[in-house]
Amino acid sequence: MFKQLIRRNLWSENVATVQLLGLCPLLAVSHAIEPAAGLAAASCLVLVGSAALVSLLRHWIPTVVRLPMFVLVIATYTTIAVMLMQAFAWELYMQIALFMQIIVTNCMILGRINQVASRENFGVSVLDAVTTSIAFAIILIGMGAIRELAAIAMPLAAHPTGAFLIFGLLIAAFQGVRRESSPAERLAPVVVREEA
Amino acid sequence: MKWLAPILVLSAAAAVFGAALAVVAEFTAPVIESNRAAAKNKETQELLQLVQKRIAESLASDEPIQSCKFGGAVETQAVVGYGGEMELIVAWFDRELIGARVAAHQETPGFADVLDSADWLGRFGEEPLDEIDTVSRATITTRAVLEAIKKSAQLREAAFKACSNSS
Numbered sequence A: 001m002f003k004q005l006i007r008r009n010l011w012s013e014n015v016a017t018v019q020l021l022g023l024c025p026l027l028a029v030s031h032a033i034e035p036a037a038g039l040a041a042a043s044c045l046v047l048v049g050s051a052a053l054v055s056l057l058r059h060w061i062p063t064v065v066r067l068p069m070f071v072l073v074i075a076t077y078t079t080i081a082v083m084l085m086q087a088f089a090w091e092l093y094m095q096i097a098l099f100m101q102i103i104v105t106n107c108m109i110l111g112r113i114n115q116v117a118s119r120e121n122f123g124v125s126v127l128d129a130v131t132t133s134i135a136f137a138i139i140l141i142g143m144g145a146i147r148e149l150a151a152i153a154m155p156l157a158a159h160p161t162g163a164f165l166i167f168g169l170l171i172a173a174f175q176g177v178r179r180e181s182s183p184a185e186r187l188a189p190v191v192v193r194e195e196a
Numbered sequence B: 001m002k003w004l005a006p007i008l009v010l011s012a013a014a015a016v017f018g019a020a021l022a023v024v025a026e027f028t029a030p031v032i033e034s035n036r037a038a039a040k041n042k043e044t045q046e047l048l049q050l051v052q053k054r055i056a057e058s059l060a061s062d063e064p065i066q067s068c069k070f071g072g073a074v075e076t077q078a079v080v081g082y083g084g085e086m087e088l089i090v091a092w093f094d095r096e097l098i099g100a101r102v103a104a105h106q107e108t109p110g111f112a113d114v115l116d117s118a119d120w121l122g123r124f125g126e127e128p129l130d131e132i133d134t135v136s137r138a139t140i141t142t143r144a145v146l147e148a149i150k151k152s153a154q155l156r157e158a159a160f161k162a163c164s165n166s167s
Helices: A002-012 A023-028 A033-060 A063-088 A090-105 A107-117 A122-153 A160-181 A183-187 B004-060 B111-115 B136-166
Strands: B072-080 B085-093 B096-102
Touching: A002 A122, A023 A090, A023 A122, A023 A160, A033 A063, A033 A090, A033 A107, A033 A122, A063 A090, A063 A107, A063 B004, A090 A107, A090 B004, A107 A122, A122 A160, B004 B072, B004 B085, B004 B096, B072 B136, B085 B136, B096 B136, B111 B136
Parallel strands: none
Antiparallel strands: B072 B085, B085 B096
């Protein structure tokens, strides 16, 4: 079951390239490796911390205040991450300040908390959060590396336009390989679903 | 009393999380403050060096000595940009603009490139003030900086006029 979860989070339902969540910070801070790594680390702290806490508290959270409670937890962790980064990585913080603060609204995090951490036990929730964070970090830092290197030859790559172009190509490549390697998934597209 | 549970849970959680944040803030606030001060100090030192260079140039040349001299000055002011307050540092020698830097800001990353001294902000002191225009992708940020500096320049000009009229 764990193996399946890891495979799903890292590959077949990758949060960035398949579910297409959390793209705002992904496109915005992936112009170089350093800011990308900073945001990936902060997102990881917030997601894993929130998932662990919500999972522990899940039986005491009344249904009607579920969402306010999740947002409260995520906002608390985000604020802690912001304060820690301001204290110990000031230069990095100045580069990505705004995108650190809007981790609160990252739907990747709220999505994992709502779908997994609020229903599953502590172990599963933390494993899900860790693997989702790793998947997000790989794509974010990978984009940072690609764009930083490509910008040497083609300055456009470091611009927002380049972010869209490169991420588009990355999704296409990812989907191509994913469907090639597992034909079953070709029959069940995850991203586009036709409404009945 | 079914309605009471959500209120109690949410209030308790807010109190606990608030307390946690207060504790973290207590420990990080002094470090953050010293980081902020160090960043500001670095920018100020750069500007001071520029001012000193200009003073040395002035002393070495045969510029006529005016009665209304203000000397070198580095001024800090808070300017409201797109994402909140920015700390703008401006250096002057008499009525002449020497340079400008921004120590702390919350402008959108990427668009805030204009505040880099190697970018748009570096043009202050290098080019005549009238030739510097706002930058279209960062209009609010650049307009705030430009207007603040222009206003300071006008005040200095007015002070100079008042001084030379009276003497």
